[in-house]
Amino acid sequence: MTDFLTLSLAEITARLKAREISATEVATVALDAAEASQGALNAFTAFDRSRTLAMAKASDDRLAKGAGGLLEGAPIAVKDLFAVEGVPTTACSHILDGFKPPYESTVTSKLWAEGGVFLGKTNMDEFAMGSSNETSYYGNVINPWRAKGSEAKLTPGGSSGGSAAAVAAHLCYGATGTDTGGSIRQPAAFTGTVGVKATYGRASRWGAVAFASSLDHPGPFAKTVKDAAILMQAMSGHDPKESTSLPLDVPDFVAAAAASVKGKRIGVPKEYRMDGMPAEIETLWQQGVDWLKAAGCEIVDVSLPHTKYALPTYYIINPAEASSNLARYDGMRYGLRVEGQDLTETYEKTRGEGFGHEVQRRILMGTYVLSAGYYDAYYLKALKVRRRILEDFDQAFAQCDALLTPSTPSAAFELGSKSADPISMYLNDIFTVTANIAGVPAMSVPAGLDASGLPLGLQVITPALDEATMFSVGAALEDAAGFSHKPEKWW
């Protein structure tokens, strides 16, 4: 009797509200399923059964009184980047070994305030640096999806791979992620789930381990566009503890997800038609265009001329900020400390052993681009290009209400196939980084399967603050695609 795990968030909360099922039962079944999946999927890094059951019990009490929030009683998984009070929060890095924050992140606080039940911490690339979940100190996550007739282990994408896998495998009703260059949308595309990041500043970064502050966007993974809207609604809002938080009321995303797209102008950016892009991706993209046209949208060709500079720009700003953000992991106050003969050696040993290779690579790159003599040529130049990319979006959005692009240049790839080549790994973010650079809302919606039966996603990007259009266009794609595929359970 675990069928209810495959329900959507909207469906399970309706049943909970109707008291057809108890939050305690849902939480118990979800916990058991999640724990049972660990050996195969490795999607989680920590559970706290007593907390989960206590939260579920509290939900049942509220539901019994006819009260309850948007997520009342639904188990939600949390990317290990978000502080959950008293639960190990390590960003999947050895350097944060044993760190249990004495505080709760704003995003998770908001989810619990809406009745969400904490299910567990999910696995991720170390400090969110990666696109395949292979840089996690706790080993990689395995995608619940497999290619037809193959048992090869596929990546769930990254960095929020654990959250994506947990939602795709129906172990929870939603999960938090963070998207710095595509870390929600790419794994969503790879796992047939919906992944959203809203406008920069819509969801608070407070209490989420910082990676690249100006690019980090918290957001949800969900089974449907409507669920994603509910989760985004729950986690959004002004946070006085964060200076870059938007001091604005949150629009009704859930209503937007049900709104018509008739008459919306959909921009198709020509620069996203890349050389060597698989035909399947091209076909899917065209399919998306046709679906939206059929739904009453007007299709507009637009140009984002600086797109080709987006990835290099991203790989300057991102490591620059990361190199500074990660300076606090010095072995002095929390986490790992490896003693040396003197202070310098203690720093070297702690950071040498505590950080994995990809993290070290970013710190080195970031330190380099900020160094005296290189700052102007790299960092300052990158900031100028960032400005141009923003202007690209401004100009494009003068002609259209939303952009439609593929989410990723391919479906999920085999674990190990790209980990030796950072550049080919970085290219995974080619369609997603621009939205982080510009801070505009973007989402990935599952739109079909490739020839080997693996999910592919389409991306919707809208102007800053217009998540409403993003959700309505996303819902229109979802309707048209009728994507109901689920990974065959093998775990």
Next chain:
Amino acid sequence: MSDHSYVLQGTTGDWEIVVGMEVHAQVASRSKLFSGSATEYGAEPNTQVSLVDAAMPGMLPVINAYCVEQAVRTGLGLNAQINKYSRFDRKNYFYPDLPQGYQISQFQYPIVGEGEIECERDDGSLFTVGIERLHLEQDAGKSIHDLDPNATYVDLNRSGVALMEIVSRPHIRTPDEAAAYMKTLRTIVRYLGTCGGDMEKGQMRADVNVSICRPGQYEKFRADGDFKHLGTRCEIKNVNSMRFIQQAIEYEARRQIDLVEEGGTVQQQTRLFDANKGVTRSMRSKEEAHDYRYFPCPDLLPLEIPQARIDEIKAELPELPADKRKRFVNELGLSEYDASVLAADKDRADYFEVVAAGHDAKIAANWVNNELFGRLNKEDLGITESPVSADQLGKLVDLISTDVISGKIAKDVFEILWDEGGDPAEIVEKRGLKQVTDTGAIESVVDQLISDNPDQVASIEKNPRALGWFVGQVMKAMQGKANPKAVNDILRQKLGL
């Protein structure tokens, strides 16, 4: 300038010095620059530390608006330009007392731009020092190396406390001027209430940049602004007293001169002043200097201050010492010296203004500066701890200026006020200290004195200055209560002077 020049003789000729200072002034604020932690001095170690100050993962800074206003206030007090747009940058380096691994500071766009202040030398002459900028930044924690031979302890109470770094132009030419500049800055920030100015508590400390040059070179620098006319500078870090500032400059100037005259060259470096030995020591050379990798702090928005708010702050500014000094001279008729002594400290000036209100300002100044300060100094008390209130002293001044008591009696009344308190008029009344202005009574004493001392009368015809002896005798006979002017007048008349 030549009157105050500081020329050092070397074996190859004369040298002068050029000094610029970076003063770190702790913003007077109950909470830190980017967190709500308390800033009180002397708390137990690590008791005033928030999650932000300890740089826990995911913690973010939020600017303390009060600290920003304090910086604006200080900038206005330095007659400086307030930048409506400023920005915070990260200054990256590793040290255990810097939890974030970076200090949030303002590098490219400081909140306050150019200004200048008028400073006063010990002899009362004035000189002007240009201010290059003032920026806000957070302090680091404190490393304590002497608790344990094998370990360093870290106290994060100071971590995140707001500092204003005030950078001067190299317009300081002598060790005395450096101290005078520091004193002036301290007076200004104390007047404004933007910094406590207590150097012993680390509320103000200075990085002192010293270079040497040949006579005439500085004037060329001032003419075209080109630093090539000046010598290479060395920066002496964290000097924390006026006396040490002077000593450090004197030592450093001589060191550079000796070095250059022996054929060496001054290397740009950071030095430390060893107060015990009175010397400066190299801390790190230019090659070893940190590359701080400044970049805009992505956790904070640029700081934008509306002109209207700047105008409001300006309108609320208290009168500053230079203006106060001028007013004391021009409106109250005080001497430059008295005005300057009183204006140099806000508490003193405030006290004086109460004493002078509605009373004779010159007598008031005289009493505050001499009797009161003398007595306070003797007892090692501050003006705010004075047992005699400004109101009491004002009443005493009134009794003097209306000839109710003489200055001499007033001193006795002052002692009574100091020891026992009370109302000056009542004390005078009760103890019968009122001065005798009844000329008949004085005349009879004078007549008696003249008839008793024919020799003295004879000598005074040759030496009119001997009048003092007669005055003294009359006062003695009348227990000091006679009006000195009346005594003088009557004596002169009777002695035919």
